[in-house]
Amino acid sequence: MSPYAVKLAIRHLFAHPGQTALLMAGVALGVSVFIFMSALIGGLANLLTLRTVGSIPHIVLERPDRDPAILQVGGSAQVVLQKDLSRREQIAIWQPAIPIIENTGGVIAVSPQIRGSAFVERGQAIAPVGVIGVMPGKLSAIADIDGAIVDGSSSLPADGILIGSRLARDLGLRVGQVVRLSSDRGRARSFRIGGIFTLGIASADRQAVYMNFTAARALFDLPTGISRIEIKVRPATAAPRIAERLRQSTGLKATAWTEDNSQLFEGLDAQARTGTIIKAFSLVTIVIGIASAMLLSIVRRQSEIGIMRAMGASKGLVVSIFVLEGTLIGLVGAVVGALAAWLALLPLPPVTEVRNGGLPIDRAQGDFLMAVLLTTLAAMLASILPARNAARIDPVEAIGQ
Amino acid sequence: MSAETIFSVSGLTKGFGEGEAGALVLKGIDLAMEAGEMAALLGPSGSGKSTLLTILGTLMRASGGRHEMLGVDLMQASDAQRTEFRSRYLGFVFQFHHLLPDLSALENVMMPAAAAAGRETLAMRQRAMELLDAVGLADRRDYRPSAMSGGQRQRAAVARALINNPVLVLADEPTGNLDRQSADQVMDLIRSINRASDTSFLISTHDEHIAAQCRRRIELLDGRIVRS
Numbered sequence: 001m002s003p004y005a006v007k008l009a010i011r012h013l014f015a016h017p018g019q020t021a022l023l024m025a026g027v028a029l030g031v032s033v034f035i036f037m038s039a040l041i042g043g044l045a046n047l048l049t050l051r052t053v054g055s056i057p058h059i060v061l062e063r064p065d066r067d068p069a070i071l072q073v074g075g076s077a078q079v080v081l082q083k084d085l086s087r088r089e090q091i092a093i094w095q096p097a098i099p100i101i102e103n104t105g106g107v108i109a110v111s112p113q114i115r116g117s118a119f120v121e122r123g124q125a126i127a128p129v130g131v132i133g134v135m136p137g138k139l140s141a142i143a144d145i146d147g148a149i150v151d152g153s154s155s156l157p158a159d160g161i162l163i164g165s166r167l168a169r170d171l172g173l174r175v176g177q178v179v180r181l182s183s184d185r186g187r188a189r190s191f192r193i194g195g196i197f198t199l200g201i202a203s204a205d206r207q208a209v210y211m212n213f214t215a216a217r218a219l220f221d222l223p224t225g226i227s228r229i230e231i232k233v234r235p236a237t238a239a240p241r242i243a244e245r246l247r248q249s250t251g252l253k254a255t256a257w258t259e260d261n262s263q264l265f266e267g268l269d270a271q272a273r274t275g276t277i278i279k280a281f282s283l284v285t286i287v288i289g290i291a292s293a294m295l296l297s298i299v300r301r302q303s304e305i306g307i308m309r310a311m312g313a314s315k316g317l318v319v320s321i322f323v324l325e326g327t328l329i330g331l332v333g334a335v336v337g338a339l340a341a342w343l344a345l346l347p348l349p350p351v352t353e354v355r356n357g358g359l360p361i362d363r364a365q366g367d368f369l370m371a372v373l374l375t376t377l378a379a380m381l382a383s384i385l386p387a388r389n390a391a392r393i394d395p396v397e398a399i400g401q
Numbered sequence: 402m403s404a405e406t407i408f409s410v411s412g413l414t415k416g417f418g419e420g421e422a423g424a425l426v427l428k429g430i431d432l433a434m435e436a437g438e439m440a441a442l443l444g445p446s447g448s449g450k451s452t453l454l455t456i457l458g459t460l461m462r463a464s465g466g467r468h469e470m471l472g473v474d475l476m477q478a479s480d481a482q483r484t485e486f487r488s489r490y491l492g493f494v495f496q497f498h499h500l501l502p503d504l505s506a507l508e509n510v511m512m513p514a515a516a517a518a519g520r521e522t523l524a525m526r527q528r529a530m531e532l533l534d535a536v537g538l539a540d541r542r543d544y545r546p547s548a549m550s551g552g553q554r555q556r557a558a559v560a561r562a563l564i565n566n567p568v569l570v571l572a573d574e575p576t577g578n579l580d581r582q583s584a585d586q587v588m589d590l591i592r593s594i595n596r597a598s599d600t601s602f603l604i605s606t607h608d609e610h611i612a613a614q615c616r617r618r619i620e621l622l623d624g625r626i627v628r629s
Contacts, residue, residue: 002519011503307499310460311561312488313516314481396460399495 027333042365133216306398330379
């Protein structure tokens with residue numbers, strides 16, 4: 001690209017400032033749409049993922065299934081061992097696995113748990129609940145129970161439990177009251193309600209009961225083992241990969257959250273594709289706009305191009321002047337559009353603070369650099385064809401001699 | 402002044418279209434010019450003056466015949482070679498000034514040199530200033546063509562034709578759009594440049610007053626040279 005081509009391209013742009021500004025504004029608008037769509041689609045995906053995975057474990061480690069083995073295949077008979085139900089479904093030796101899990105890349109929280117089914121009894125009212133026995137300090141490792149407490153406190157003494165607000169409402173329970181819990185192991189004990197939480201997930205608010213790890217051991221008759229290990233990872237999307245690594249390192253059955261939420265992924269995928277289509281259309285609009293503007297500019301400058309060619313300007317020089325002109329329109333328009341989009345998105349709250357009805361826009365996913373690069377490239381490509389036409393102009397015809 | 406031949410054409414023909422609808426505009430031109438010559442090309446409209454100038458200027462290829470300049474066979478040369486040849490050895494002045502509207506007078510004069518080199522240099526700028534001074538436009542160097550009179554524009558166009566020190570300047574009705582006074586100024590300019598340098602001028606015109614200022618007359622009639 002010769003300096004003279006750069007000079008002439010810039011002169012052309014300044015020769016009709018109003019038209020140039022209008023063209024650049026069109027490009028800027030297209031780029032803003034591109035960035036807005038990227039930020040919205042990305043933010044929406046974040047919000048949905050956050051809402052879905054915020055309160056659930058990303059990976060659950062359990063004892064591997066004891067699938068009945070096939071002893072003999074073939075012939076007319078198949079001999080199969082019966083599932084072994086003589087032992088409790090538990091992770092018997094779990095302490096050595098904890099440091100291994102904690103040191104695995106991406107893992108941010110580990111919570112060994114004792115789980116079981118129980119009934120809450122108060123007078124004649126009975127409600128089935130899922131009891132989660134958590135270790136001290138691990139209460140909020142998976143779901144933010146501390147932050148969800150609406151009444152009472154989140155401390156868990158040996159005789160205390162935390163219950164969901166819907167359960168409290170159904171049974172008319174309040175903080176400080178004592179209820180009786182009967183486990184599916186035939187054991188029963190009384191507990192004092194220390195706190196009531198609202199997670200916003202109906203099943204948890206109606207059925208989850210949190211209690212002290214030691215109390216859960218007694219209630220479910222599990223002196224040494226645990227039921228499962230729940231894990232949070234970052235980023236949540238890395239869960240399947242980390243789950244596979246944990247399965248290999250611990251020998252336990254590892255289930256990533258994605259396995260139970262494939263519909264969410266399909267939805268996010270469809271949404272991302274829609275976004276890509278909209279972005280592609282905004283790029284195509286930019287290409288068409290710049291190509292037609294360049295064609296018009298070349299028609300208007302036909303005699304100038306002819307005179308330059310007659311005076312010895314090479315075809316290459318003519319091509320580079322007009323390609324540069326189109327590229328500059330794209331580049332300046334894109335930068336202005338990116339800046340405008342950035343400023344417009346600045347006052348919007350982060351995705352985590354989006355209230356109902358607000359747009360979940362994630363500025364970080366605005367793809368600003370990609371938008372500028374793609375637009376500039378598109379503008380360059382859009383001007384190549386008109387510029388080649390310009391270089392083919394016959395000087396004799398153009399000058400009208 | 403040397404008597405070196407700068408170009409020669411022989412049996413040069415140019416036809417447009419094909420078959421019965423086709424027309425032969427040049428019907429076998431034999432012509433040569435020497436360095437330092439100043440010739441008027443005369444003939445009525447449609448006699449083929451512009452076509453001949455366009456071919457001599459390598460802007461168009463002849464249909465047949467021989468076309469040589471400075472020892473180069475221009476019939477055989479590629480488009481790129483002809484473009485480079487044009488840039489190095491030829492200068493043009495047209496009936497309409499054809500200055501680029503977005504460039505100043507100085508930049509317009511520099512244009513043919515800058516387009517060939519891909520950049521504007523200090524030497525080009527100095528040469529362009531000298532030429533503008535020579536054509537009496539030193540004080541108009543920063544003016545755009547739109548701010549100049551018709552005569553000034555045409556004088557700037559003459560300066561532009563000379564920036565690459567051409568061997569031959571082809572001028573097609575250079576004073577056709579000018580009033581008598583401006584036309585005389587432009588012709589005085591061309592004559593003085595021709596006298597001061599070895600640059601040859603071939604000026605097409607149908608104005609006897611202009612032709613009278615040239616040392617040689619070449620008359621064209623219906624595609625043939627009737628006097629040279």
